[in-house]
Amino acid sequence: MRSFHPSYILEVLIQLLPFLWVTVAMVIGTVFFGGAVGILLAAAKVRKGRITRLLANIYIYITRCIPSVIMLFIVYYGLPELLLGFGIDINHVGKGFFVITTFSILFAANMAEVFRSAYEAVDKGQKEAAASIGMTSWQTFYRILLPQCTVVALPNFANALVNLMKEGSLAYTIGLIDIMGKGQLLIGMNHGSYALETYLALTILYWVLTFVVEKSFGVLEKHLSKGKKALSQA
Amino acid sequence: MLEIKNIYKAFGNNEVLKGVSLKVEKGDVVVILGPSGSGKTTLLRSIDFLEKADAGEIIFDDIHAEFARISKKTISQIRKKTAFVFQNYNLFHNKTALQNVTEGLIIARKLPKEKAIEIGKRALDKVGLSERYDYYPSQLSGGQQQRVGIARAIAVNPDIILFDEPTSALDPELIGEVLGVMKELAKEGTTMIVVTHEMHFAQDVANRVVFMDGGRVVEEGTPDEMFSRPKEERTRQFLRRILPDFDYVI
Ligand SMILES: Nc1ncnc2c1ncn2[C@@H]1O[C@H](COP(=O)(O)OP(=O)(O)OP(=O)(O)O)[C@@H](O)[C@H]1O
Ligand SMILES: [Mg+2]
Numbered sequence: 001m002r003s004f005h006p007s008y009i010l011e012v013l014i015q016l017l018p019f020l021w022v023t024v025a026m027v028i029g030t031v032f033f034g035g036a037v038g039i040l041l042a043a044a045k046v047r048k049g050r051i052t053r054l055l056a057n058i059y060i061y062i063t064r065c066i067p068s069v070i071m072l073f074i075v076y077y078g079l080p081e082l083l084l085g086f087g088i089d090i091n092h093v094g095k096g097f098f099v100i101t102t103f104s105i106l107f108a109a110n111m112a113e114v115f116r117s118a119y120e121a122v123d124k125g126q127k128e129a130a131a132s133i134g135m136t137s138w139q140t141f142y143r144i145l146l147p148q149c150t151v152v153a154l155p156n157f158a159n160a161l162v163n164l165m166k167e168g169s170l171a172y173t174i175g176l177i178d179i180m181g182k183g184q185l186l187i188g189m190n191h192g193s194y195a196l197e198t199y200l201a202l203t204i205l206y207w208v209l210t211f212v213v214e215k216s217f218g219v220l221e222k223h224l225s226k227g228k229k230a231l232s233q234a
Numbered sequence: 235m236l237e238i239k240n241i242y243k244a245f246g247n248n249e250v251l252k253g254v255s256l257k258v259e260k261g262d263v264v265v266i267l268g269p270s271g272s273g274k275t276t277l278l279r280s281i282d283f284l285e286k287a288d289a290g291e292i293i294f295d296d297i298h299a300e301f302a303r304i305s306k307k308t309i310s311q312i313r314k315k316t317a318f319v320f321q322n323y324n325l326f327h328n329k330t331a332l333q334n335v336t337e338g339l340i341i342a343r344k345l346p347k348e349k350a351i352e353i354g355k356r357a358l359d360k361v362g363l364s365e366r367y368d369y370y371p372s373q374l375s376g377g378q379q380q381r382v383g384i385a386r387a388i389a390v391n392p393d394i395i396l397f398d399e400p401t402s403a404l405d406p407e408l409i410g411e412v413l414g415v416m417k418e419l420a421k422e423g424t425t426m427i428v429v430t431h432e433m434h435f436a437q438d439v440a441n442r443v444v445f446m447d448g449g450r451v452v453e454e455g456t457p458d459e460m461f462s463r464p465k466e467e468r469t470r471q472f473l474r475r476i477l478p479d480f481d482y483v484i
Contacts, residue, residue, distance in 0.1 A: 125324035128284050132318035133338030133390055134310065143341055147328045226328070226370060 008194050012186060012201035020205065022178035026099055026168050031161065034104035038111025045116045056112065063109040068102070068167045075102040076174045099171040103164060110160045118153035119145065151225045158217035162210050169206070179205055235260045235425065236281075236394055241290030241301060243276055250276045251287065252449040258394065258427060263420045265436040265457075266429045268446035269472060274429040275321075277446070278396045281427075282318050283309045295393075314343075317387035321399045323379040325371040331358060331382045332367040335389045343390065357385040361415045377408030384415055388424070395419070397428040433477055437461055445469045 044056035063071075076098045080090050090097070122145050130140035172181035183202045187195045236258040243251040250273045258264055266274050279285040280301070281292070287301035294315060299308045325334050332354050339350035358367060361381035371379050380400055387395050397416070401409040413435055420426065420439045430436065436443055436457060443460040445453045445468075453466045461480075464470050473480045 123324075123327075125320060125322060126326060129318075129320065129324035129326065129386075130337075131284065132282055132313065132316070133386065134313050134342035135338065136310075136342075139341050143337065144326050144328065151328075 005194065005197060008197040009201045009204070012183070012194070012198050013204065015186060016179045016182050016201060016205060019177060019179045019182040022096070022176065023165070023168060023180070023209070026096065026103070026171065026176075026178060027161070027165050029096075029100040030103040030107050030164060030168070033100065034107030035111055037104065037108035038115055041108060041112035042115035042119065045112065046119055060109045060112055063106055066106075068106055069170050069173060071106060072099070072102045072170060072174055075105070095171070095174055095176045098174060099168070099176050103168060106167075107160065107164055110163075111157075114153050114156040114160060115149070118149035118156070121152045122148045147224070151221065154217055154221045154224070158214060161213055161217075165209055165213070166206065169202075235295060237291075237293040238277075238281060239291040239293070241277065241280060241287050241292075243273075243280055243285060243287045250449050251280065253290075254446070254449070254451055256427075256444065256451070258425060260393075260425055261423045262425055262442060263440045264427045264442045264444060265440040266427065266444045266446060267431075267436065267460075267472070268452075272446045273449045274446055275398050278318075278398050278427065278429055282313065282316055282396055284318070314390075315393040317390055317392040317395045319380070319383050319387050319395060319397045319400050322403050323371070323376075323383045325379055325382055325386070327371055330368050330370055331363060331374065331385075334371070334382055335386045338386065338390050353389055354385075357389040358382070360388070360418075361385045362411070375408060376404045377411045380404065380412045381415055384412070384419075388419065394425040394427065397426060397430070399429050399431070401430065401432060431476065433461075445472065447472070 041056045041059060044052040047053070066074075076095075079098065079101065083090050126144050126148065127137075127140055130144050131137075135143070168178070169180040171178055172184050175181065177185065179202060183198045187198050236256075238254065238256045240253045240255055241251050242249070242253060254273070254277055256264070256277070266277070268274050276285055280287040283304070290301045292299050292301060292304075292312070294312050297308060297311060299305075299312075325331075326337065329337060332351065335354035335357050336347075336350040339345040339353060340347055345353070355364070355367065358364060361384050363378060363381055363385065366374060366378060366382075369378075371382070374382065380403075383400070384395075400416070401412050404412065409432070413432060416426070416428070416435070417439050428435070428440070438457075440457050442454060443457050444451055445460065445464075445466075447468050453460070453464060453469045455464075460469065461473065461477075464473065470480075
């Protein structure tokens with residue numbers, strides 16, 4: 001067995017850095033699309049319509065039972081077939097599309113629960129008070145309920161984001177070259193040597209990403225929960 | 235000014251309001267008394283459409299509507315004329331005292347911000363909170379929070395204010411400051427309907443007292459009539475229970 005070369009970690013890091021944007025773009029794309037679908041699912045769950053609620057629950061139930069890596073292959077091999085049936089050819093679409101689609105599908109189900117529980121955590125009296133001073137339900141939503149449930153949702157959202165980032169490393173299995181994909185390539189090129197150094201370099205990158213996410217959300221939470229913070233001091 | 239005719243409301247098959255009628259003239263202070271579960275809160279909430287009544291009519295100045303098929307537009311018209319003070323304050327947690335008061339002015343009534351702030355500060359001054367404009371609800375005592383609740387209600391200049399047990403969530407030593415503000419409002423001619431268990435407030439401030447039991451109005455009259463010579467046995471029972479030294483003329 002080859003000896004361990006800590007200095008190679010730095011070398012790998014430098015080679016991985018140019019691919020960091022792929023990882024970040026994957027996360028941002030997923031948060032955007034998955035978040036939007038998640039809001040719709042959460043809305044379907046808290047509103048009165050029975051059929052929409054049932055559909056949302058079915059969606060969440062099904063997607064929650066599928067491991068990400070399996071979902072990734074189903075989307076990667078299945079979606080082109082499905083769309084071909086409608087005469088749409090997506091065989092030349094980049095791998096990033098499949099990755100973002102896959103993780104959006106999964107992330108949406110998580111977000112639906114995060115948003116729903118945050119919404120339900122806001123006291124019903126807030127809505128009534130707003131109604132009593134003549135605010136419409138839309139005004140009440142964006143002026144009163146949304147700011148309050150954002151604060152409630154933030155920690156769970158940050159958690160989901162970190163999980164997404166880590167699960168996202170599975171995208172290399174369909175050949176996406178993000179930091180993980182590039183790491184795998186490097187190991188392949190070195191015929192399996194320096195594997196440990198490469199994985200340690202990846203660990204450092206994911207650690208930094210997680211650190212940045214958690215710190216920024218910590219700051220954001222502090223900033224948004226002005227009213228709440230005072231409560232703990234009182 | 236405001237008249238409720240024959241209002242009915244059931245939760246499932248629990249009939250809570252069984253044909254209550256109530257008439258309020260401008261400047262009236264109507265106190266509603268009654269045992270727990272008699273439907274007082276439900277009546278007040280139905281008037282503000284926080285609860286959807288099953289049947290009955292509401293007449294508010296020139297607005298005349300049936301509860302069962304009232305339009306959103308009418309609801310919003312009537313809500314513009316009313317304000318509600320809640321038992322547990324229901325201040326907006328994410329807003330300061332002043333923002334709580336100005337929110338309805340700026341967002342619902344589209345007043346210019348400077349104007350709203352001016353009105354909001356005046357309302358807070360009136361309830362004795364000129365030092366607390368920028369405090370969040372969580373930084374205020376219960377009595378102060380409820381006074382912000384009252385300031386929020388008077389700021390929108392309503393024709394009538396509905397109070398649902400405004401002091402019952404307060405520690406005894408904080409009740410006085412809230413009742414004091416309400417007394418002041420009454421003196422200025424504010425029209426209000428007050429659900430309360432504060433008998434002194436009913437005796438001193440109300441000009442009409444309504445006694446409810448089992449979803450019906452059992453009896454109503456002036457404080458003097460109601461506290462000195464109630465006609466109905468159920469009223470007497472209630473008053474005897476709540477006022478240990480209750481002593482009516484037979
Ligand atoms: N949202 C609701 N769902 C089901 N039942 C309700 C609801 N609100 C009130 N009730 C029932 O309606 C009845 C009257 O309640 P209400 O709150 O109007 O009484 P109240 O006179 O205000 O009593 P209290 O003095 O205890 O506040 C009670 O039996 C109560 O259980
Ligand atoms: Mg009540």
